[in-house]
Amino acid sequence: MKYSLLRGMQDIFSEQIYLWQYIEENARKILENFNFQEIRTPIVENAELFLRSIGEDTDIVEKEMYIFYDKKGRKVALRPEGTASVVRAYIQHNLFNNPAPQKFYYFGPMFRYERPQKGRFRQFHQIGVEAFGVSSPWMDAELIYLLKIFLEKLNINNLIYEINSLGCKNCRPQYRRVLFNFLADKVNQLCNDCQRRFEKNPLRILDCKVPSCKETLKDIPLITDFLCQDCKEHFISLQKELNEMNISYIVNPRIVRGLDYYTRTVFEVTTTMLGAQNAIAAGGRYDDLVESFGGPSTPASGFAIGMERLVELCLNSLSLKPKKPFVYVAYTGSSVEKDARKLVNLLRNINIPTETAYENISLKSQLRKADKAGATIVVIVGEEELKKNVYRWKNMKEHSQGETTLEQLLETIRRRYDSE
């Protein structure tokens, strides 16, 4: 083998692709019921777009970005996530002039240069959703509700929904100070990772899993006790609305997200089925991001679902029947090949999935192929039958066969196919 897949990349085909298509079709249907519109943004963008929105001190920016320079020396990047691009598009096309809310969804590949594991790839895919112009917690609740009915539609249960509020630019700085003071004299009792986090991103210390840190930090101040009045009310309303919608969730004040732009609501949907990569969807509110990119002050909220992880769960929760041809056209020799070709095209033109051998091989082989392909009806275009102006048909499931005229053949196939 001369060439093989780059590390962390994958080919998606055969059984898996049916799942991908099924998931995408269902996502589209549900998202459009909620009046989200699809948006397609480029995979390559100015690197600064991501560096500034995600945050310079985050892992994504520090070690995971695919950055390179194009022929004009522009610093560009493969997108590591979708929100920044949609925000860019929202501002660039003045979509804030349209009536709020403006709601978008996208499917597509994202790129992060990480060490691959199960459920973690360098090119991975997300279904993303972004809603602009609404600050009401109703929108946050709606996003979580949307996630829930989508995942239920895919028959995935046993998921854990966790929410938190990270406050806003008014209350978070105060919390940071409290946190800093609390941690200042404990730093050298913490694990190496936490000591590093203390310098760079103290919030991350909250979800450290090292037992000794957990012990040292059991009385750590929590953001939820320091929210300003508006943030507190926002968070309480969100919970009320989730209750109304019968969504069971956990308030986890230790959830912090890996991107810096979040404000107020953040949430995660996790599973215990995927090992270390347990997050299957996550998102939150980012009320300051549009303005920080030069747009008008615009509240916004969104989330992303990890396709590969979703597909992994669907392998257990769904069993899809593979796509098969309904009719297989076999023929008995080169003298009737042209007639077979005509029939194949005729069937396809009336939307009957049809397969054939394309080559002059024995009838036995053709029937074998028809069987392997899962065709229900085989039509045999035979020299003897053509002399009588009829086609031979064979029902592979009922083990019956007979001869019939072209019109009757098409009519019967049509009726049988439609009743499947």
Added chain:
RNA sequence: GCGGACGUAGCUCAACGGUUAGAGCACUGGACUGUGGCUCCAGGUGCUGCGGGUUCGAGUCCCGUCGUCCGCCCCA
């Protein structure tokens, strides 16, 4: 970025450092000259991931590299 395991046929896996590397499933053809599945027969089933090294001799031992998996970091 750090630590560990693994890599043999399309797939699942065997082979004490010692002949020409095997089994099942799948695949192709035939028995059946114009009729699938079942059975039987015959067969590609292969640069043992790749490149070096040790050795009389390497699928096996060593080094490098590529890839997969697991844990950490982190994330979807």
